[in-house]
Amino acid sequence: GAVVSQHPSWVICKSGTSVKIECRSLDFQATTMFWYRQFPKQSLMLMATSNEGSKATYEQGVEKDKFLINHASLTLSTLTVTSAHPEDSSFYICSAPGQGTYEQYFGPGTRLTVT
Amino acid sequence: AQTVTQSQPEMSVQEAETVTLSCTYDTSESDYYLFWYKQPPSRQMILVIRQEAYKQQNATENRFSVNFQKAAKSFSLKISDSQLGDAAMYFCAYPGNAGGTSYGKLTFGQGTILTVHP
Numbered sequence: 001g002a003v004v005s006q007h008p009s010w011v012i013c014k015s016g017t018s019v020k021i022e023c024r025s026l027d028f029q030a031t032t033m034f035w036y037r038q039f040p041k042q043s044l045m046l047m048a049t050s051n052e053g054s055k056a057t058y059e060q061g062v063e064k065d066k067f068l069i070n071h072a073s074l075t076l077s078t079l080t081v082t083s084a085h086p087e088d089s090s091f092y093i094c095s096a097p098g099q100g101t102y103e104q105y106f107g108p109g110t111r112l113t114v115t
Numbered sequence: 116a117q118t119v120t121q122s123q124p125e126m127s128v129q130e131a132e133t134v135t136l137s138c139t140y141d142t143s144e145s146d147y148y149l150f151w152y153k154q155p156p157s158r159q160m161i162l163v164i165r166q167e168a169y170k171q172q173n174a175t176e177n178r179f180s181v182n183f184q185k186a187a188k189s190f191s192l193k194i195s196d197s198q199l200g201d202a203a204m205y206f207c208a209y210p211g212n213a214g215g216t217s218y219g220k221l222t223f224g225q226g227t228i229l230t231v232h233p
Contacts (some may be wrong), residue, residue, distance in 0.1 A: 012215070038158075043206065043223045091158060097219040098213060103150065104221060106160035 023094030029074040038091045048098035052076040058081035084114045121224035138207030155203040
């Protein structure tokens, strides 16, 4: 089956610094990837759609200058949280649609803690 | 706008018994898919079952089955012979109309935390 990886799985950073999260499709190509944010015991909220070769599209209310997305290749999308603050602490999950299927393949998620 | 609603924040079931999780959705499309995902304590999202709207037959995957009522826009998940490993948060999800330009952008319900008692 299709596999999506994320790195790192857990990161702690100081307030005001930036942190980059990588999302890779390991055995398939993904021209589109999605980034979600999840707070404890809550649902996943779509943040943005990452598009290979073009700008990401952000959902309403998501600060594009804070959450920088770069789809560098057909297998890699990165999410950079800039000038992180404690309220950015959350679980970030990426997904990629399978080719020829209608389901999403999810990465294992990244837990971000900002101190 | 598509919405997905799960009205049961928490459910519990005894091991080996059956439990049903509810989901309703709203869409104006006629051709679409619906999914149930499971998120165990590891937080890895796992696809449980998928239903194609144009198929009248309810999808089944081993102990998991759905009751899909298209006219009522209802999509419930039945777990039979519940096992301890079924304990997780379950999400109903709608990906938009099949073949549409926004396809793949999942809208999730609020989630239902399922506890399985031994």
